[in-house]
Amino acid sequence: MKSRKSPSPPSHKGRRSVCAALLASGLIVTSGCRRSVDVVAADKASIASSPDGMPSRGSDLTTADMHGETADTRTVTIVMPHDEPTFPDGPGQRQFLTSCVVCHSPRYISMQPHFPRQVWASEVHKMVAAYGAHVTPEEEAEIVTYIMTIRGAGTADPSNHAVPGGAGQP
């Protein structure tokens, strides 16, 4: 397990201390000096917001720090947690799952405020025009309809009158 120290107060540390840190963590070796290294592993990952707990990375961590290997051959690996929310049934849900969630988490929708239809139409169209999502105009409309049930706003809410067609705010 890789352990992390608390950050030290700011100072201009030179090469020696950082090299020492890299040496200590096994990421570099001094010339001609081959040494075994610690297992690099991240902490167990869990997602606190998940109601039933997340699978931790735990023992499936991989490392090349096997017998006879050195820092020069180190492999660092993390395992990403899976924590995608389930979105409710409704018209357009299947299209939404097929066309949007293939590339990104549905949290890209659920983190947003409630926007009026024109904003969502613009955002969905950006996925087609800028990123080449394989979506027909009819499917685009279905997706917008579905997103409106999740994060749609009525047009009487002036706080959400953002401008569609933003300059590629990723």
Add this chain to the structure above:
Amino acid sequence: MNNQRRRFLIRTLGAGAGLGASAVLASVWRHPLLGRLGYETAGELPDVPPPLGMARFPEKAELILLTDRPPQLETPLHYFKQDLTPSSAFFVRWHVSGLPTTVDLQTFRLNIAGHVKTPLSLSFHELATRFPAVSTVAVNQCSGNSRSYYSPRAPGGQWKHGAMGNARWTGARLRDLLDAAGVRAGAIQVAVHGLDRPPLTSIPVFEKSLAIDHARDGEVMVAYAMNDEPLPMLNGFPIRLIVPGWYGTYWVKALSNVIVSNEPYVGYWMDTAYRIPTAPDAQETPTDLAKQTEPINRFSVRSVFVRPEPEEMIPVGRAYVVEGVAIDDGAGISRVEISFDDAKSWADADLDPVIDKYSWRRFRLAWTPSTPGGYRLACRATNAAGRTETIHQWNRGGFARNEIEKVAVTAVA
């Protein structure tokens, strides 16, 4: 009634006060899907996760979860009470889902190619041992930090103030690497990208460009250490570009390719995404969108309260130390003022010593509220170049915020 729905209705009702609440409600009920889905009453819209939760990702502390794939994780404000942001708490922002999760240092190389005399392919070991090591404390801040505070709201990552952090970066100067490769005459820019790859081939690889003089200014760095330790994978292990004073979009993570060119750069992430109005403070209005835009670049001057946090209760008649951090693009924060009456009158805050040229600078001021009730605090930074913050700032991307931040607190007896 679930909380989001309640908030939505409250906001809708509040916003519509001048119109009459019933008219606003009617607009909600006219939503074309409500009837079809059978959501006839206010409490029964579909239940989805709240906009923000907390999450732990590999090598990271518990952070605010914006998205999980690709991950966008925000640093809780309380970490900014420290001069340096712990690497484990440092914000995370990837653009595409194909981010590196395993790196083999035996095969990893930083490739320097293009308009150079000798293309290089450098191992991590070579980077850390063949070139002079330099170290600097610098703020990294996401272009869209604080986007959720824009009014009207802007689509995009809905960050609060935690898409930033201050760390000590150690690595090799990009200039030294370019000199080793030998930049040929006529080079005008370098393109930089990392190991991350989009899930569709039609999605442009995340790549940025810096002018050659900027890349060779001796400050841009290829960092292999963060706070004197290896970078966490999610912050760009094994190496990332450090572009002091510039927004985080240029700080390419898991940097693998530097391509020198004698031709102007063409690419989505410079030409279409991450554009800001050329007007001062990157300003435009929803009804008068800027015709002229440019790639986002240097940090705006800004300051953020770290204490108090929003809605905090503060005791009347006792000194309370207000504190925060101020950021600029390297000219140096020279003044921070604080208002306790909603930006009507201002008092100078005390500035902590300078940490480093591109570090943030901390400010503090003791305040003793004399009467109970609500207060709106504001903070305004100014830098040595005379740049300051503005009372209202907006652009469609929610970028480069430098609006005077306010925080509402309640003084209690």
